[in-house]
Amino acid sequence: MSEHDQDQPATEEPDAASGDAASGEDCLFCRIVSGELSADLVHQDDDVVAFRDIQPKAPTHVLVVPRRHVRDWSDTARHAPELGPALLRGVADVADALGLEHYRVVANTGEKAGQSVFHLHLHVLGGRPMLWPPG
Numbered sequence: 444m445s446e447h448d449q450d451q452p453a454t455e456e457p458d459a460a461s462g463d464a465a466s467g468e469d470c471l472f473c474r475i476v477s478g479e480l481s482a483d484l485v486h487q488d489d490d491v492v493a494f495r496d497i498q499p500k501a502p503t504h505v506l507v508v509p510r511r512h513v514r515d516w517s518d519t520a521r522h523a524p525e526l527g528p529a530l531l532r533g534v535a536d537v538a539d540a541l542g543l544e545h546y547r548v549v550a551n552t553g554e555k556a557g558q559s560v561f562h563l564h565l566h567v568l569g570g571r572p573m574l575w576p577p578g
C-alpha cells in the first residue's frame with residue numbers, strides 16, 4: 444500500500460456498482476453511531492459501537508461498527524487500516540461483556556456475499572452451534 448492510499452479518506456462517494464449511500468444522514472449505521480437512531484447498545488468506545496442486530500440470526504447477534512464511515516472490508520483495508528486493532532478489540536470486548544466463549548465473526552462484503560448495509564460491520568454470532576460451511 445502506498446502512502447498516498449493511506450492518505451485518502453475512506454469512501455465517501457456513492458459506489459456506482461451498488462448505488463449505496465455515502466456517510467452521514469444517508470447511512471443507517473452512521474445514524475446509529477451518532478445517536479440519531481436508537482439501538483440496543485452492548486459496548487462502545489472511542490472507535491467502535493456494538494449493538495444487537497434487529498433481526499438476530501442466533502440467540503446472540505451483535506454488530507460491531509466503526510464510528511468512522513467505511514464502506515466494507517476492502518475499503519477499510521485500503522483506506523483505514525488503522526481501524527483493524529479497534530475492530531479486533533471491539534469483538535473481543537463484546538464477547539467478554541456477554542460471556543461468549545464460542546462465537547462466529549462474519550463480515551459480509553458485497554451484495555452477493557449478503558452485505559445489505561454499506562458501513563462496515565462485523566457480525567458476532569453466538570449462543571448456538573454454528574454450521575460449517577455456512578451456506
Ligand code: AMP
Binds near residue numbers: 471495506557
Ligand atoms: P449485512 O446484511 O451483512 O449488511 O448486515 C446488516 C445487518 O444489519 C442485518 O443483519 C440487519 O438485520 C441489521 N440491521 C438493519 N437495520 C438495523 C437496525 N436499525 N438496528 C440493528 N440492526 C439492523
